[in-house]
Amino acid sequence: MSGIEKHHEDWEQLAELDPMWAILSSPERRFGGWDTDEFLATGEREAAALVRRIDELGGLGGRSAALDFGCGVGRVSRALTTRFDHVVGVDISETMLERGREMNSGIANLELVHNAAPDLRVLGEQRFDLVYSSIVLQHQPSHAIARGYVDEMVRLLAPGGKLVFQIPLDIPRRYRLKVARRAYTALRTLGVSPQTLYERLKLHPISMLFVPEAELRGWLNAVCVDAIDHSQNGPILSGTVYATGR
Numbered sequence: 001m002s003g004i005e006k007h008h009e010d011w012e013q014l015a016e017l018d019p020m021w022a023i024l025s026s027p028e029r030r031f032g033g034w035d036t037d038e039f040l041a042t043g044e045r046e047a048a049a050l051v052r053r054i055d056e057l058g059g060l061g062g063r064s065a066a067l068d069f070g071c072g073v074g075r076v077s078r079a080l081t082t083r084f085d086h087v088v089g090v091d092i093s094e095t096m097l098e099r100g101r102e103m104n105s106g107i108a109n110l111e112l113v114h115n116a117a118p119d120l121r122v123l124g125e126q127r128f129d130l131v132y133s134s135i136v137l138q139h140q141p142s143h144a145i146a147r148g149y150v151d152e153m154v155r156l157l158a159p160g161g162k163l164v165f166q167i168p169l170d171i172p173r174r175y176r177l178k179v180a181r182r183a184y185t186a187l188r189t190l191g192v193s194p195q196t197l198y199e200r201l202k203l204h205p206i207s208m209l210f211v212p213e214a215e216l217r218g219w220l221n222a223v224c225v226d227a228i229d230h231s232q233n234g235p236i237l238s239g240t241v242y243a244t245g246r
Contacts, residue, residue, distance in 0.1 A: 003141035008092050008116045010205035013194040015095035023072040023135070025206070031199065036103070040075060047079035050132065054162055057226045057242050061160035062129040069120075069153060069165075070136025074100035074112060081110050084130065088123065090115050118145050120152040127158040133165040134240075138208050146209065147219050154222050157245030163223055166231075166240045168210035175235070181207045213239060222246065 014022035020034035024042060054060055063084050068077040071089025073096055080087045090113045091097050097112045104110050115122045131153045140146040150165065157163055184203040188194070197203045211219075213228065216239065223243035231238050 004116065004118050004145060007139075007141045007145075011091075011093040012095055013205065015093045015099070017194060017198045019073055019096055019099055022204075022206070023075060040078060040103075043075035043077075044079040046076050046134070047083065050076075050164060051083060053229070054130075054164070054242065058244075060129055060162055062158065065126070065128045065158075066130040066132065067123070067126075067128040067153070067156060069131065069133040069149065071112065072096045072100065074104045074110065076132065076134070077110055077112070078104050078107060080130075080132075081107050085109060087111070088113060088126070088128070090120065090123065092116050118148055120149070120156060123156060126156060127161070128156055129158050129161045131157055131161065131163045131165075135166065137165060137167045138210070138238075139206060140209065141207070143209060143211065146211070150219050151222075154245065157223070159245055161245040163243045163245065164240065166238055167216065168208065168236050169213050169216065169230070169239045170237045171208060171210045172235045175208065178207050181205055208236075210236075216241070 011022070018030065018032060020039050021030050024034070024039065065086045065088070066080045066084040068080060068087065068089040071077045071091050074089050077087050077089035086109050088111045089100065092115060094114050097114055100112050113122060133153065137146045137149065140149065146167070153163055153165065180203050184197050184205045187197055187203070217225070220241065220243055223245055226242040226244055229240045229242070231240065
């Protein structure tokens with residue numbers, strides 16, 4: 001099984017087990033601890049902060065179309081629909097998207113698209129005024145796949161469009177061992193069910209990668225970098241890139 005195929009399988013399992021926690025993995029929200037309205041409210045706050053920061057950096061050139069890469073059930077995509085004429089959310093998990101369509105069935109300008117390829121050719125030659133991704137690239141199966149998606153997001157930018165994505169810049173060594181994921185994968189190979197692993201053994205298949213800032217800047221030669229904002233989530237240092245398409 002290839003890296004992207006395994007990634008697809010992992011996220012299908014997570015979508016069945018605890019979809020909202022898989023998207024926003026607060027320890028206290030595990031095992032169905034998210035209230036749906038409260039969960040969606042986090043997407044509204046995130047979208048508001050996103051647009052506010054973009055305005056501080058010069059604003060958007062247009063508001064015709066936005067892309068939310070790794071949209072899950074549409075938490076942020078839904079909030080973007082009040083700010084753009086058309087919003088496309090793309091995700092690797094069909095189950096996440098099915099739940100997202102149920103949750104957002106009354107929103108006419110939201111389109112949720114499945115993609116299990118290591119590129120975004122499923123979106124063709126569409127162009128977006130905003131391409132956004134948060135808490136997604138860090139879970140890709142390899143640096144090469146993560147960088148490939150960044151290249152694709154750049155390709156899909158309209159001239160002058162804004163690319164915004166978050167990715168860890170450094171992770172402490174103890175987190176790089178991926179103990180929970182390794183144990184989960186080994187026990188799945190032995191036939192233990194995902195539900196038993198998640199609910200009884202408290203294991204999960206989520207992995208995390210990081211890209212040092214110097215390397216990350218090398219990924220961005222095709223765009224004009226407006227800012228890389230740093231944030232700390234516990235021991236993990238992340239960077240959020242704000243860039244403008246040429």
